[in-house]
Amino acid sequence: MTEATDLAEAASSADAGIGLRAVVALRRLLETLEVLQVGNARRQGWSWQEIADALQVTRQAVHKKHAGRWPDKSR
């Protein structure tokens, strides 16, 4: 069996363990990308409100999650 068919099998597998593990991996990728992109936006001068609008969450949510990560320029 080739690697490709192995993967195709895994992808279509009804194995909950494989499916759930993929969800975990996706979440990690999502979190990593979000931090990267929010940081990039901040460096480009985006406000928390603008970032929140783009992410379709509240300003409070995005601020609470990310504000501690980068030094505040006003301090």
Add this chain to the structure above:
Amino acid sequence: MFERFTNEARDVVVGAQNEARGLGHRYIGTEHLLLSLLHPKRGAAGAILADAGVTAERVRADLQRLLGEPRLGQLDAAALEAIGIDLDAVRAKIEETFGPGALDPPPPARRRGRFRRQSDPDCPPTGHIPFTARSKKVLELSLREAVRFKHRFIGSEHILLGLLREGGGLAAKVLVDGGVNLDDLRHRAEESLRQAA
């Protein structure tokens, strides 16, 4: 409040700050108070914890486990491939824009509540490190414990009792996860205070 603290108890508070700094954390949480209590020269509380089988090494290992960063590893790559996402391709695209390794040193993970972590290894905390609400509460409760015992001083046992009474922080979680009976620990600390009195 601190004027009632014995030198030993002051050392616990200062030590907690050092523990936080050493771990690159930007807050002093109950876990840092616990680590500080476990320091060899912090008096009776350290001995009580040691008797219960709590060691600084194990607490550190547990913290590492609880606060460790989720890393995008090979297992993640395999799991993503299973649903048709090529992590290497994603990585290549991201690195085109953000440079090599953009996905690699995973940024500090978001943590909520007791797991919230505000550390950044690239930017170690300097100067003042604030207490978390819980660890402030622990110190307030240590004062209350002293009042309860009609003690005019606050020692390391009072801080330990405060930690146990607060009961909701990362320190308590590490202790409970390690199989420590908090009630038993409380009794031992109270007994130690009674004997000292």
